[in-house]
Amino acid sequence: MARRYVSIKEVAARAGVSFQTASKVLNGGNVRVSAETATRIMAVAKSLGYRPNTIARSLVRRTTGTIGLIASDATDVAISHFSVSVEQAARRRGYAVLVGHLAADGADGADIVRMLIERRVDGVIAAAPQVEDDSEVAQLLRTYVPAVSLHHVPGGQVPVVGSNQGETGRLATEHLISHGHRLIGSVTGPFRRRVVRSRLRGYEATLLAHDMEPHEDLVVEADWTPGGAAAATRLLLERVPETTAIFVHNDAMAIGVLSEVAATGRRVPADVAVVSCDDMPFAEYLTPALSTVRVPLGATGERAVDLLLQSITGTAVSAEPLLLPVELINRSSCGCADPAAGGRMTRRPHDEMTR
Amino acid sequence: MARRYVSIKEVAARAGVSFQTASKVLNGGNVRVSAETATRIMAVAKSLGYRPNTIARSLVRRTTGTIGLIASDATDVAISHFSVSVEQAARRRGYAVLVGHLAADGADGADIVRMLIERRVDGVIAAAPQVEDDSEVAQLLRTYVPAVSLHHVPGGQVPVVGSNQGETGRLATEHLISHGHRLIGSVTGPFRRRVVRSRLRGYEATLLAHDMEPHEDLVVEADWTPGGAAAATRLLLERVPETTAIFVHNDAMAIGVLSEVAATGRRVPADVAVVSCDDMPFAEYLTPALSTVRVPLGATGERAVDLLLQSITGTAVSAEPLLLPVELINRSSCGCADPAAGGRMTRRPHDEMTR
DNA sequence: GGTTCTTGAGCGAACGTTCGTTCAGACGGA
């Protein structure tokens, strides 16, 4: 360790040219340099192990080639999947990612913002529901740099990418209804979140479309965690013991729902059917295998990066949310699979995990 | 968006002092400046919304206040938990984190290394098993900057933090033996990984200590994923159908194990007991609740950062691995809980609901 | 009243680049 970096001046000196000439060559554009000096410079640079100093470059170019990623604390598996795809997509396009994990209560938002601004990121991607509450982070996204968010930012001018949440609620509910369920409960994320409200709207609209009356006793708020979901499920089954199906707002909570349903002596899907959202890799291996609406997290990350880079390079970006399509994956927990078959239905081919 | 940053010169001009004086004041140390000019400068800086330009600062200071985090692709939930704690610990200490997610096959290692070097990170933390194979990444860790790794880096001089893996294997195995099991299988991570070999050594040593002969049919290699673990479990139960207990190498795989054991018509823990490693938040909500050896990921992240910063500031750091203690968490899957009680035993206090 | 200290502030240089302009020489055409 502790290796000294060689500067472009040393390369130039050893090659017998001015450092500005070396700079031209090393930056690719062979403008106005003879082929032989160019190759000579390249050779010297290579032999000396020259590594361009992005810091100096950034100073004069006034862009850093770095974007910020504000992720919520990432107890949420889905967000960490999104983050990975953002980083990889950004790197493929020549950008580096500076990451900040927002505490659950958003208390360190100001710190993260300061860090990103002082490091002069070219843009920011936010994957933290907390931005919906007005805060330093929301302020940053609106005013300092180009930004793209997974969640709606108050004020409205920040482009949003995501998936069609209303459709998500509709798909899940429609499917449960097609299995003959009439008392369909829901274990949701926090009500104040837009995702949650959109999914709930899809759920309610679908009930109404089938002449079923939504009832508030059937909808219980939770906090995206298995523990919160277990508690919510207990409450739901106490309030409406006749419930025969539950629409859960993410796969992590589905684990808690499955657990609690079992704890009350009911069986999934025989007594209570379950459909969730996300389709995390573990979903198909839960017992029973989880039916869930697949949210294209990887693709969303890529689109977020594309949108941000467009916005950085000055292309106008529509503030209209960019919604990617979702897809219902039927496994066993909804009642689709033959119970005798042992539970699993759609199994993904092992290598086809698109990311 | 697109906000222009104000420089220290503008602040100085408005305050009627030289920019170097403003610099002194803004850097905290009130060295040799009268209280009144100091407060005047501060006031102007604040009113103008001055944000120090870390880029310029880094150029002259020759340190960036940024560390690199090389994480494997993070299909592994545990690694993403570790990453979060690293970032938060680093930020608390004034450092920012530039992250690179290594593809499973390590193919983009060179890209990540280039990104980190060119951005002149002050140090690197690696949380990617791939560093055990010699590669560009291993090379970076050894030669370019101070580094700390979660995994052993060939060559040996890179400090390692982690937990006591032998003890992990011992605790799990000992506990299963205490329940009376004699045919204890194991579904492991890839054999070529040190973690895996250490855990296996703990497992075998414990068997031997109880006069039981380890048998290779009982140990099946998997790939840390639920799917791989399900396949491995199928193989294990075909080879040794009398198996009554399984030691699994992480919680994600435990999901697959639970699934496959059920698929063969066996019950957990009645027919086959299961103990795993990690203790991810979902573990206690699996059905049955998972008994698992808790690996202190959060603490490990903090220690990694501390060690790295020591190494950056020149304090000698021992190459001896720093091992944090692990702890067995007994729930139901090992057979500890009264089955009639519905399965759950240790339940963590419910976290606040702020997301 | 002269010398030394102390305090407050200014100033030059440097960090490693990029970018646009300038310059020296070779070559060609009239």
Added chain:
DNA sequence: TCCGTCTGAACGAACGTTCGCTCAAGAACC
């Protein structure tokens, strides 16, 4: 022979800081 053009390379300035040195003026001392 002279001028214009073109090519290859050098050069100056700037990006926004930090850091150490210098310096003026007043205070303190003998």
